[in-house]
Amino acid sequence: MNDYIPLSMLNDFIFCPYSIYLHSVYMESDEDLYKATPQIKGTIAHHSVDEKKSSTRRSDIMSLPVYCDELGISGKIDVYKQDKHLLIERKNNLKRIFRGQIYQLWGQYFCLKEMGYEVEQLAFYEISTNKMIPIDLPGELGKQELIGFIEQLKRYAPASSTIQINPNKCIHCIYCNLCDKTNTDNVYT
Numbered sequence: 001m002n003d004y005i006p007l008s009m010l011n012d013f014i015f016c017p018y019s020i021y022l023h024s025v026y027m028e029s030d031e032d033l034y035k036a037t038p039q040i041k042g043t044i045a046h047h048s049v050d051e052k053k054s055s056t057r058r059s060d061i062m063s064l065p066v067y068c069d070e071l072g073i074s075g076k077i078d079v080y081k082q083d084k085h086l087l088i089e090r091k092n093n094l095k096r097i098f099r100g101q102i103y104q105l106w107g108q109y110f111c112l113k114e115m116g117y118e119v120e121q122l123a124f125y126e127i128s129t130n131k132m133i134p135i136d137l138p139g140e141l142g143k144q145e146l147i148g149f150i151e152q153l154k155r156y157a158p159a160s161s162t163i164q165i166n167p168n169k170c171i172h173c174i175y176c177n178l179c180d181k182t183n184t185d186n187v188y189t
Ligand code: SF4
Pocket: 015, 016, 017, 018, 019, 022, 165, 166, 169, 170, 171, 173, 174, 175, 176, 177, 179, 180, 181, 182
């Protein structure tokens, strides 16, 4: 895998490695085929960013495509507040913040840094509660952790890797209905 790793894949890989294989198989398909409710809501939340309706502040940069050659990752940021040097990722609900979501935000951070932007603060913004949740900058340790994780993701081979099937995850997985590793339906159907 020599291409840039999509930032969204960092979170998916932690949730279930096999899901990134399914994503690559079905990403060209009709989105309605596999997108379940939570992801559709997330997509709508991001659309408001993509369409630049979420903020009228001139100093805010939204939906900027980003990349980082050093880490081999690319994607889009949600909101970068230039006046505060603050990078924000919007989520509908954040009952719990998963490591993969942190990696995604760190990835955006390293992309922006490599592209010459100053970033001094990171945060998630929970739309449902209108709450800002600050996240620590990764530092050198975090960077090495992220690099190690990306290497692990690049080495993943679905055919030769065994995965632990966790039914509790499967029923919340957007690929559940398309996945050959389980016969259960997800909770969204
Ligand atoms: S349905 Fe289960 S095994 Fe299949 S990709 Fe989703 S979480 Fe993984």
